[in-house]
Amino acid sequence: MSDVEWHSVALAPIVLVHGTEALIADRAVQRLRKLAKAADPSVAIHELSADAAGVGALSQVASPSLFGEPRFVLVPDLQSAPDALVLELLEYVKSPEPEVALVLVHRGGNRGKKLLDALKKAGVPRVDASPVKRAGDKQAFVAAEFARAERRIQPDAVTALVDAFGTDLAELAAISRQLIEDTTPDEGEQATPITSSEVHSVTAGRVESTAFAVADAAIAGREQEALQLLQQAQLAGADPVPIVAAIASKMRSLAKVTAPGANARTLGMPDWMLRNLSREARNWSSRSLARALEAVARADHEVKGAGRDPRWSVQRMVMEICRARRAR
Known part of the structure; x- marks a missing residue:
């Protein structure tokens, strides 16, 4: 089984969309349906939902037709499919119909593992619909x-x-x-x-009040701007924990680009992001980076319960990062 991106998946006799991120799964299905329509506007669309997929449901829509018209068959909730449909699919995987595009959507969980293993063994294309975090x-x-x-x-x-x-x-x-x-x-x-x-x-100004904007200003040493943005974010109800997490992420990325031999591939970041961070890293020394990372670690500890005033902990962290940047 080979993983493909949702935005580049192509039609195939069988495609598996697997993961809990509903939006990614829906995007993949929309793309495949659109490709099927583009290939032949007369394509017949069938959906085998869990409550309607009785014995023989797959064979009714996927068996060879007298006129050989193309068919697009969607199983939207494979993890909830009845046993009868799963057994049919296990047999169908061995010899799929050439005029049928079968799209199986499994939204997570352990149910149907035998079928998932069979699909993997058959080399069926798989769209990874796991939650997007990075x-x-x-x-x-x-x-x-x-x-x-x-x-x-x-x-x-x-x-x-x-x-x-x-x-x-x-x-x-x-x-x-x-x-x-x-x-x-x-x-x-x-x-x-x-x-x-x-x-x-x-x-409408939301970008400026995010934790990432606070981080950008702090890393650049613009203390007054960073504190103003922090105040905006806090007034808008931003929680101290994700603010510190966002700033920690930016600081770690900044530290990573200073490592010998660091490049976009090894760091897992786009070229333009590496260039921007590398440009900013020239304004930091190893000592100032260590000082800033120490401030972040202390704030992270305090906002998660070790401090009395999480808002002050975040403010002090921002000031210390700015001062570390200026001190070098």
Whole structure:
């Protein structure tokens, strides 16, 4: 079984979409359905839901047809499929029909493991729909959303969107769609790449009040700006724990790029991100980085219960990072 990305998966006799991230799974299914329609507008669409998939349900829609028309068959909840359908699928995997595109969506859990093992052994393409956690993966998701709409977006604009809405993938998809709609040109005009300034206007200041914006200002040594952004974030109800986590993530990334031989591939980050961090790292020494990371570690310990005033712990951390940056 070979893993493929949801935004590049191709039609095949059988495709497995596996994971708990519903949005990724739905995107993969939408893409495959669209590809099936594009290949033949007359394709017959069938859905075998758990409550409607009785004995022989698969053979009814997948058996060879007199006219040989293509069929798109979706099993949306494989983890809940009745035993009769699972047994049918185990046999079907051995010899799938060439005119059928069978899409199996398994939303997690241990049920159906025998079938999953059979699909793996058969080399069925698998879309990994696991939760998206890494910032780089979220940025790839945003880029794919814009590519899907045949729009271009600049890398710094992608970063701004993820910084503002990266905690919720569904919200990230929704704001991407809104941004696409708001910047669609009139008929006859050519669409230009979406910029970070357009992201800032659509997000109405939310980017500036995120923990990542606080981190950027602190790492750059802009203490007054960082404290103002921190106050905005706290007034908006931001919890100290994720604020510290976001700043810790930025500081760790900054430290990583200073390692000998570090490159985009070994660090798992885009080239442009490595360039930006490397540029900022020139303003830090090993000693100042250690001092800043120590401040982050202390704040992390305090906001998780060891301190009396989590808000003050975060504020002190920001000030210490800024001062470490200036001291070098």
